Amino acid sequence: MPAASTASVLHQVPIELGDRSYPISIGTGLLDEPATWAGAPPAAHALIVTNTTVAPLYAARLQKALAGRHKAIHVVALPDGEAHKDWQTLNLIFDALLENASDRKTVLYALGGGVVGDMTGFAAASYMRGIPFVQVPTTLLAQVDSSVGGKTAINHPLGKNMIGAFYQPRLVVCDLDTLGTLPAREFSAGLAEVIKYGPIADMPLLDWLESNIDRLVARETAALAHAVRRSCEIKAWVVGQDEREAGLRAILNFGHTFGHAIESGLGYGQWLHGEAVGCGMVMALHLSQRLGLVGMDFVERVTALLRKARLPVVGPALGADRYLELMRVDKKAEAGEIKFVVIDRPGSAAVRAAPDALVREVIAHCCRPS
Amino acid sequence: MPAASTASVLHQVPIELGDRSYPISIGTGLLDEPATWAGAPPAAHALIVTNTTVAPLYAARLQKALAGRHKAIHVVALPDGEAHKDWQTLNLIFDALLENASDRKTVLYALGGGVVGDMTGFAAASYMRGIPFVQVPTTLLAQVDSSVGGKTAINHPLGKNMIGAFYQPRLVVCDLDTLGTLPAREFSAGLAEVIKYGPIADMPLLDWLESNIDRLVARETAALAHAVRRSCEIKAWVVGQDEREAGLRAILNFGHTFGHAIESGLGYGQWLHGEAVGCGMVMALHLSQRLGLVGMDFVERVTALLRKARLPVVGPALGADRYLELMRVDKKAEAGEIKFVVIDRPGSAAVRAAPDALVREVIAHCCRPS
Numbered sequence: 041m042p043a044a045s046t047a048s049v050l051h052q053v054p055i056e057l058g059d060r061s062y063p064i065s066i067g068t069g070l071l072d073e074p075a076t077w078a079g080a081p082p083a084a085h086a087l088i089v090t091n092t093t094v095a096p097l098y099a100a101r102l103q104k105a106l107a108g109r110h111k112a113i114h115v116v117a118l119p120d121g122e123a124h125k126d127w128q129t130l131n132l133i134f135d136a137l138l139e140n141a142s143d144r145k146t147v148l149y150a151l152g153g154g155v156v157g158d159m160t161g162f163a164a165a166s167y168m169r170g171i172p173f174v175q176v177p178t179t180l181l182a183q184v185d186s187s188v189g190g191k192t193a194i195n196h197p198l199g200k201n202m203i204g205a206f207y208q209p210r211l212v213v214c215d216l217d218t219l220g221t222l223p224a225r226e227f228s229a230g231l232a233e234v235i236k237y238g239p240i241a242d243m244p245l246l247d248w249l250e251s252n253i254d255r256l257v258a259r260e261t262a263a264l265a266h267a268v269r270r271s272c273e274i275k276a277w278v279v280g281q282d283e284r285e286a287g288l289r290a291i292l293n294f295g296h297t298f299g300h301a302i303e304s305g306l307g308y309g310q311w312l313h314g315e316a317v318g319c320g321m322v323m324a325l326h327l328s329q330r331l332g333l334v335g336m337d338f339v340e341r342v343t344a345l346l347r348k349a350r351l352p353v354v355g356p357a358l359g360a361d362r363y364l365e366l367m368r369v370d371k372k373a374e375a376g377e378i379k380f381v382v383i384d385r386p387g388s389a390a391v392r393a394a395p396d397a398l399v400r401e402v403i404a405h406c407c408r409p410s
Numbered sequence: 411m412p413a414a415s416t417a418s419v420l421h422q423v424p425i426e427l428g429d430r431s432y433p434i435s436i437g438t439g440l441l442d443e444p445a446t447w448a449g450a451p452p453a454a455h456a457l458i459v460t461n462t463t464v465a466p467l468y469a470a471r472l473q474k475a476l477a478g479r480h481k482a483i484h485v486v487a488l489p490d491g492e493a494h495k496d497w498q499t500l501n502l503i504f505d506a507l508l509e510n511a512s513d514r515k516t517v518l519y520a521l522g523g524g525v526v527g528d529m530t531g532f533a534a535a536s537y538m539r540g541i542p543f544v545q546v547p548t549t550l551l552a553q554v555d556s557s558v559g560g561k562t563a564i565n566h567p568l569g570k571n572m573i574g575a576f577y578q579p580r581l582v583v584c585d586l587d588t589l590g591t592l593p594a595r596e597f598s599a600g601l602a603e604v605i606k607y608g609p610i611a612d613m614p615l616l617d618w619l620e621s622n623i624d625r626l627v628a629r630e631t632a633a634l635a636h637a638v639r640r641s642c643e644i645k646a647w648v649v650g651q652d653e654r655e656a657g658l659r660a661i662l663n664f665g666h667t668f669g670h671a672i673e674s675g676l677g678y679g680q681w682l683h684g685e686a687v688g689c690g691m692v693m694a695l696h697l698s699q700r701l702g703l704v705g706m707d708f709v710e711r712v713t714a715l716l717r718k719a720r721l722p723v724v725g726p727a728l729g730a731d732r733y734l735e736l737m738r739v740d741k742k743a744e745a746g747e748i749k750f751v752v753i754d755r756p757g758s759a760a761v762r763a764a765p766d767a768l769v770r771e772v773i774a775h776c777c778r779p780s
Contacts, residue, residue, distance in 0.1 A: 134566055166574060167572065205575065369508065
């Protein structure tokens with residue numbers, strides 16, 4: 041694991057979205073370095089939103105690094121986990137903002153993983169109809185996924201990420217040192233989203249991952265820096281063409297249709313989001329193969345890589361009926377027809393419907409028997 | 411009151427906001443006429459959001475008029491009133507959307523007053539990060555205010571309209587016939603927002619209102635049509651220059667800083683929003699006069715018009731400390747400094763701070779003794 045180091049920006053990835061453009065800084069020792077935050081919006085008030093796991097590790101350090109930028113910096117620590125990505129928890133952010141008489145210039149800092157980022161982003165989008173926010177992702181998943189794209193949301197009891205907004209941060213800071221404290225299971229879950237970018241968009245990345253998966257699992261700084269950078273660049277390229285998911289952007293949901301069904305069917309928090317997406321990719325690859333789009337060799341190649349990343353590749357026993365029912369409320373579905381992200385050739389993805397019978401075959405093949 | 415009539419579009423007001431532009435239709439008999447809805451977005455599913463007061467009057471009629479446009483049209487009736495403009499009630503809309511497996515193309519119809527419009531708009535902004543919605547305002551307040559501008563929100567226990575989004579409808583239909591069923595107090599509350607446009611932007615409108623206030627109070631169709639049209643045009647002119655309230659748009663909040671304090675201080679629902687704004691305008695006019703911006707004759711002229719519109723012009727006895735405390739959490743406040751919308755000359759408004767001592771004088775002069 042990387043030791044604490046002097047600050048070093050290894051990569052800068054610009055996200056080009058017109059007047060909503062922002063930079064991503066990737067490096068080591070960034071959290072404690074006041075210069076890191078020079079690009080954050082000026083404001084008298086700031087609120088660091090984090091969770092009870094991350095707060096004791098990093099909240100005071102971020103608060104100290106920001107001390108020269110904001111007169112008052114408060115911290116709110118949310119309960120940790122996807123199970124708390126709901127209105128009640130979101131309201132803790134609004135309560136903290138209002139109790140501190142926060143105004144329209146107050147800056148929110150999202151310090152934590154994807155759940156903290158999604159909730160802080162939606163709070164920033166909604167508080168007084170929009171205040172600025174900065175992402176400080178401390179998990180691999182958040183660094184390679186939620187740091188680009190401006191998707192924010194909370195869950196509804198009847199569906200994941202059903203309530204949210206498209207809302208861009210002003211700055212994203214990925215301090216690779218924070219990945220050192222990540223539990224192994226969460227680290228692997230992040231790798232699932234890195235691996236995703238290969239089959240859908242970038243075969244050279246897939247090649248690189250196959251050669252460097254052991255360095256990644258060992259959390260070598262240079263390997264991490266490359267993986268985070270390429271993931272952000274690919275996602276930025278897709279999002280830049282389709283910010284509001286009218287078309288192309290949907291390919292980023294590769295593995296997510298089956299994955300959301302796994303998460304929702306087991307109850308949020310049983311499988312991590314990245315674990316469900318990794319297994320969902322295996323299922324979506326098998327569907328692609330049965331649709332005649334890719335060969336079984338490609339399916340097995342990606343599956344082997346996921347296994348080396350220490351991810352589960354066999355789905356839970358929900359039963360085909362339940363899988364189908366859960367997928368029909370997916371946001372991509374239209375008038376009850378499920379839309380799958382499939383690989384139409386290695387390095388390229390497309391959205392399409394599939395016959396129920398074929399989907400049932402995939403579930404029977406890829407999941408534990410119910 | 412206007413009787414049910416054959417459909418007649420009296421005015422069309424285009425709202426020009428680039429790719430978020432939309433038209434407002436103002437007329438009679440529009441609700442029941444299928445042709446009215448030809449400009450609504452195409453979709454298999456629609457959900458009419460209304461409240462328990464409006465539902466028995468108009469929901470079935472709208473449902474019937476839309477029958478040719480959408481395959482499935484559901485209705486959800488929210489509890490009526492500002493006191494219910496909260497997350498719990500908003501969630502009834504999300505529940506209805508998810509229970510009916512609504513997708514990203516589902517159209518929401520906001521059938522009711524400002525509260526229904528604000529909540530439906532925020533639900534549309536947030537459901538799956540944004541679905542289309544149509545405004546069908548049935549109160550004068552909603553027709554002249556919330557039909558233009560795209561401000562949507564719910565209240566937080568610590569502040570009004572604190573959680574929301576800027577989100578534009580695709581179409582607004584103002585059927586003047588629906589104003590016939592409006593209770594007198596609510597009708598007067600709507601007149602407060604019509605009168606507002608005079609002092610801040612349009613002295614000819616103020617002249618016209620002084621000459622026609624009796625026709626308006628009698629709800630004559632031609633007078634209503636003119637008042638709704640001019641209000642929408644003026645608001646559209648302001649919003650077109652400043653959609654996200656970076657500057658000019660704040661003048662539309664004339665009367666709202668004091669008004670929100672009245673509403674919040676008494677508990678939402680005691681005074682109607684328009685009543686509080688009307689009285690807030692009297693207070694803001696007195697503040698403008700004490701700042702040396704307008705003469706007492708102008709203050710008295712607007713106050714007399716508000717009285718003729720049957721609106722309260724004396725504030726409740728909250729006490730100056732409480733007024734000031736409530737106004738410091740207003741969205742326009744910055745770092746605890748209250749920003750007031752003042753009239754800097756008849757027909758023109760500006761935003762500025764004022765010494766606490768002067769504000770206390772205004773409260774002492776304009777409100778019942780505490």
